[in-house]
Amino acid sequence: xxxxxxxxxxxxxKSIVWLLAVPAxxxxxxxxxxxxxxxxxxxxxxxxxxxxxxxxxxxxxxxFAQLLGSLLLAVMACVIAAPFALGTALFYRTYASPRxxxxxxxxFNMLQGIPPIVFxxxxxxxxxxxxxxxxxxxxxxxxxALVVLPLLVLNTLATLERIPLDYTEAGMALGLGSGTIIWRxxxxxxxxxxxxxxxxxxxxxxxxxxxxxxTATVFSGVVWPDSLFSPVTTLQTHIFYLAQEGNxxxxxxxxxxxxxxxxxxxxSLGLLARLLHKLGEH
Amino acid sequence: xxxxxxxxxxxxxxxxxxxxxxxxxxxxxxxLIQQQGAAFIVGTEWYPFESLYGMLPALIGTLxxxxxxxxxxxxxxxxxxxxxxxxxxxxxxxxxxxAMELMAGVPSVVYGLLGIWLLLxxxxxxxxxxxxxxxxxxGLLLALMILPTIMVLSEDAIRAVRQSQREAxxxxxxxxxxxxxxxxxxxAWPGIRVAALLATGRAMGETVAVMLVVGxxxxxxxPFYNFLQPAQTLTSRIGREMAEASVASLxxxxxxxxxxMLAMIAAAISxxxxxxxxxx
Numbered sequence: 376x377x378x379x380x381x382x383x384x385x386x387x388x389k390s391i392v393w394l395l396a397v398p399a400x401x402x403x404x405x406x407x408x409x410x411x412x413x414x415x416x417x418x419x420x421x422x423x424x425x426x427x428x429x430x431x432x433x434x435x436x437x438x439f440a441q442l443l444g445s446l447l448l449a450v451m452a453c454v455i456a457a458p459f460a461l462g463t464a465l466f467y468r469t470y471a472s473p474r475x476x477x478x479x480x481x482x483f484n485m486l487q488g489i490p491p492i493v494f495x496x497x498x499x500x501x502x503x504x505x506x507x508x509x510x511x512x513x514x515x516x517x518x519x520a521l522v523v524l525p526l527l528v529l530n531t532l533a534t535l536e537r538i539p540l541d542y543t544e545a546g547m548a549l550g551l552g553s554g555t556i557i558w559r560x561x562x563x564x565x566x567x568x569x570x571x572x573x574x575x576x577x578x579x580x581x582x583x584x585x586x587x588x589x590t591a592t593v594f595s596g597v598v599w600p601d602s603l604f605s606p607v608t609t610l611q612t613h614i615f616y617l618a619q620e621g622n623x624x625x626x627x628x629x630x631x632x633x634x635x636x637x638x639x640x641x642x643s644l645g646l647l648a649r650l651l652h653k654l655g656e657h
Numbered sequence: 658x659x660x661x662x663x664x665x666x667x668x669x670x671x672x673x674x675x676x677x678x679x680x681x682x683x684x685x686x687x688x689l690i691q692q693q694g695a696a697f698i699v700g701t702e703w704y705p706f707e708s709l710y711g712m713l714p715a716l717i718g719t720l721x722x723x724x725x726x727x728x729x730x731x732x733x734x735x736x737x738x739x740x741x742x743x744x745x746x747x748x749x750x751x752x753x754x755x756a757m758e759l760m761a762g763v764p765s766v767v768y769g770l771l772g773i774w775l776l777l778x779x780x781x782x783x784x785x786x787x788x789x790x791x792x793x794x795x796g797l798l799l800a801l802m803i804l805p806t807i808m809v810l811s812e813d814a815i816r817a818v819r820q821s822q823r824e825a826x827x828x829x830x831x832x833x834x835x836x837x838x839x840x841x842x843x844x845a846w847p848g849i850r851v852a853a854l855l856a857t858g859r860a861m862g863e864t865v866a867v868m869l870v871v872g873x874x875x876x877x878x879x880p881f882y883n884f885l886q887p888a889q890t891l892t893s894r895i896g897r898e899m900a901e902a903s904v905a906s907l908x909x910x911x912x913x914x915x916x917x918m919l920a921m922i923a924a925a926i927s928x929x930x931x932x933x934x935x936x937x
Contacts, residue, residue, distance in 0.1 A: 381832045388834040392744070395736030399804055400753060403760045406771060406801065413774075462667025470664060481931065482672045488855075488927030489675070489920050490862020492892055496899070496916040497678045500685050504904055521678075524671055554660045582764030585864035585892070589899055611766050615865055618770045627774060634767045641762050649755075 515591020725796025814848020
């Protein structure tokens with residue numbers, strides 16, 4: 376009797392878990408399939424490498440310009456953020472006192488929690504208006520660099536922490552300076568994992584829309600920006616604008632196509648990062 | 658010497674960013690505070706053309722959409738984590754987990770597209786609404802966005818519970834039910850709480866997806882629990898109006914103040930998260 380009641384309660388608990396969990400696992404999967412199902416009619420090679428010139432306002436065909444703009448912004452953001460992130464993480468490991476370490480950790484955890492749109496606003500005030508850089512590639516890249524900075528710093532710190540203490544102690548016992556320890560011991564050992572962090576940061580920069588909406592992008596008419604101070608078009612804002620064009624089903628299918636390309640791009644960066652991480656473990 | 662200089666300079670600069678960001682936001686929204694005092698924070702009317710900048714509608718909208726999202730995503734996410742960590746075989750588990758990690762990286766604008774062209778028509782036809790652009794739509798969309806984060810972090814927390822504890826419960830012969838409620842959930846709770854706080858921060862700061870589905874009407878829901886009405890959140894207001902506001906006007910200052918409030922709430926949440934995390 377008792378055993379039966381126990382079994383009964385087990386079944387109830389298990390069914391509650393299954394009942395709640397199945398939608399949580401299925402709905403994201405369905406959603407992902409839906410994106411690709413909607414995108415399938417427009418997805419082909421011509422769609423990716425085609426450039427729509429000004430006349431079509433990006434509606435006719437091709438998202439090459441947008442793809443280029445997105446990648447350019449993401450790469451520049453990482454290039455700007457990487458030296459600061461690496462420097463900060465190395466400072467944390469070498470010169471920082473325990474109090475400074477606590478302060479730095481708190482700062483970056485806080486910075487990571489700040490919504491990206493806040494950085495966008497700040498970029499609009501400081502870079503676009505105060506520095507008069509205008510809506511431009513460089514403004515967007517700096518804003519995105521701020522967004523990915525905490526991610527990079529925390530990732531680099533985690534990587535450096537995984538280096539066995541023996542290595543560092545052996546280096547110190549040999550009387551090496553901190554420069555030599557960093558260049559000859561830490562970096563050769565952990566560069567694969569540092570690269571992983573960089574790829575993840577790039578994926579993050581590619582998936583942000585709000586911070587670049589006011590600081591870097593225009594709707595159409597740019598294929599390759601003339602200088603650092605000219606605006607770009609990006610995949611993210613392209614989807615955003617097209618999504619609101621209600622009437623033309625062809626426009627919406629281009630939005631789905633762009634969304635699928637963006638998801639694939641971010642996912643492949645994630646996959647690559649995972650592979651590199653596994654390589655770095657061995 | 659160069660090395661030391663580089664390291665210290667970058668540490669100093671990058672840790673100053675947060676101060677600089679908050680400082681510039683405060684400085685740019687100062688004209689509004691100077692002119693209207695702090696009363697506008699609890700004002701209920703937002704009409705930029707009449708210089709009325711009540712923050713309450715957007716604050717309540719933000720609060721509601723985040724609460725709805727958490728109410729949906731937290732139970733489902735934790736259940737999925739339990740299923741994954743405890744009930745599914747190893748191979749299925751790692752696949753599901755990897756898929757979830759990928760889902761966590763899906764750009765928010767893609768969710769916005771889904772919201773407009775999948776969720777809104779669904780809501781309109783199922784609930785017989787005039788417009789699907791409601792707080793509920795925003796809540797559902799946010800729930801979908803934070804679900805992977807909650808699931809991945811909760812699964813980590815549940816798997817961190819020691820195997821010997823599970824075995825001890827088995828030896829007592831009191832069933833899986835007790836393992837779940839008496840061992841797994843209480844022990845993993847600090848981790849789950851951190852997951853929930855992080856997800857709250859993410860949901861609150863989400864911009865593009867929310868602004869496409871929330872309706873962007875500055876009104877406190879009537880009655881206040883009616884989430885089938887269009888509303889506004891802090892982020893959707895900034896996203897909708899920033900391009901229209903002229904530089905250095907009061908409207909501009911008010912929008913920047915919205916940003917400042919977002920940043921301060923986010924900072925408070927992150928302090929809470931990491932104090933809890935440190936206490937564990």
